[in-house]
Amino acid sequence: MAAPHKAAVPHLDALGPRGPYRTLAPEPVTDVTGTEVARLSLVPPVYVDRAMAALRRAAPPSPDRIDGQLAAAAESFASGTVGGLGVGAYEDLVSRTSGTPLRVVRAATRDTARFIARARTSADQGRPRGTAAGLWGAGPRAVWARRGEVFAVNASGNHPGVHRLWLEALALGYRVAVRPSRREPFTPHRxxxxxxxAGVGEDQVVLLPTDHRAADTLVHGADRSVVYGGDDVVARYAHDPRVLPQGPGRSKILVTADTDWRAHLDTLVASVADEGGTACVNATAILVEGDPAPLAEAVADRLAALPSLPPRDERAVLPVAPLERARALGSHLTKVAAGARAWLGGDGVVDDLGDGSAVLRPAVHQVDSAHAGQLRTELPFPCVWVAPWSRSDGIAPLRDSLVLSALTRDGALLDALLAEPTVANLYIGDHPTYWMAPGVPHDSYLSDFLMRSKAVIGAR
Incomplete structure (x- = not known):
């Protein structure tokens, strides 16, 4: 009997300034069960150097054509065949490798397409009112100009949505180099x-899969870079003005005594668990003026009912990881949660699926103080810390938040939160922390980092 046919796995080539590039020994990409599902070509530092030099020599994307190109790219991304993969095959691979529930991946495809189509208008939202878009004319004027020519992205693989931001750099005329996550390279490749x-030049946007050594070459070879990672990454680049670190979001919810949290329970639970709880905009802490126990119990009851299913199951809503990684995350949570009251997850968060992977189940812990160290712990699954908050605590426990949803009618408190520099986004009332839309800043406008205003006098 002939051996059963084994389907060929797709090759994800580097997409360089002269077209696709395949290495002799591509690296296997495995799914959460350890099965090889693709092969990824990793390029060496010398290839990165040459690619970055080519980007620097290239002309900026044409401002007259970019809207049409973005619209066409959005359509291809959402429903076309790209790199040999139809949208269904692409979404299946993302779900299998990242462990993100398939329904979340499908929603991310639609949302990403929307961001692609609106990238230029979104970027333009950050333009200072008194500036022009590089147009020449007689008399003194202010012109909005790039701070450089080449933009690099050292991406993460926790959620497909991380690739929406850098499209604005391309729309502003930067040439862009993307280093994909080796865990989930399918979204940036697509x-x-x-x-x-759609017609964007090969020397205007490139995909450069690399190891960590070559990643430094990528970042240092660009005029501006965005780098994703943990606190160590933020600390490493904190003093480099050319790098925008994107670290943990530590998004929070505040509920004051003038608000009945029961009327907002759906929003509280969704803020913790939507997107599988993997995004930087998922809530990792809820601070309650008064007794936090009833709220913690109610959130835990809701989250406990979520099913444990493989990521490709249509009903899956929780993230899945390779078993060893899941156990490591579970052990870390147990250590961090020492001394806290476990409403959910105290007996473990790892649910072994029996195929080499495990569901990461939700965890809800109550801590004794708004200043508890656990509130800074962010994990890649629905994990929330519930703490008491009082007026004497002030806004200090609410700092360092990518998003703060404030369920309060206290105008003075809201004014203080709006003025707090380390609260990046303030959502007032019944709005989940994960809400995002094109044209609305995520962590300020990216153009604040990429552009500057220049005075120009005279005409050419």
Whole structure:
């Protein structure tokens, strides 16, 4: 009997300034069960150097054509065949490798397409009112100009949505180099491929899969970079003005005594668990003026009912990881949670699926103080710390938040939170922490980092 046919796994080539590039020994990409599902070509530092030099020599994307190119790329990304993969195959691979529930991946595809189509208008939202878009004319004027020519992205693989932000750099005329996560390279590969199919030049946007050594070459070779990672990454680049670190979100919810949290329970639970609880905009802490125990119990009851299913199951809502990684995350949580009251997850968060992978189940812990160290712990699954908060605590426990949803009618408190520099986004009332839309800043406008205003006098 003939041996059963084994389907060929797709190759994800580097997408360089002269077209696709395949290495002799591509690295296997495995799913959460350890099964090889693709092969990824990793390029060496010398290739990165040459690619970055080519980007620097290239002309900026044409401002007259970019809207049409972005619209076409959005359509291809959402429903076309890119790099040999239809949208269904692409979404299946993302779910399998990242462990993100398939329904979350499908929603991310739609949302990413929306961000692609609106990237230029979104970027333009950050333009100072008194500036022009590089247009020449007689008399003194202010012109909005790039701070450089080449933009690099050292991406993470926790959620497909991380690739929406850098599209604005391309729309502003930067040439862009993307280093994909080796855990989930499919989204950036599809996005760069869709842009190229739409007419964006091969020397204007490139995909450079690399190891960590070559990643430094990428960042140092760019005029501006965005780098994703943990606190160690933020600390490493904190003093480099050319790098925008994107670290843990530590998004929070505040509920004051003038608000009945029971009327907002759906929003509280969704803020913790939507998107599988993997995004930087998921709530990791809820601070309650008064007794936090009833709220913690109610949230835990809701989260406990979520099913444990493989990521490709249509009903799955929780993230899945390789078993060893899941156990490591579970052990870390147990150590961090020492001394806290476990409403959910105290007996473990790892639910072994029996195929080499495990569901990461939700955890809800109550701590004794708004200043408890656990409130800074962010994990890649629904994990929330519930703490008491009082007026004497002030806004200090609410600092360092990518998003703060404030369920309060206290105008003076809201004014203080709006003025707090380390609260990046303030959502007032019944709005989940994960809410995002094109044209609305995520962590300020990216153009604040990429552009500057220049005075220009005279005409050419």
């Amino acid at each position: 996005l760069v491929g869709a842009l190229r199919q």
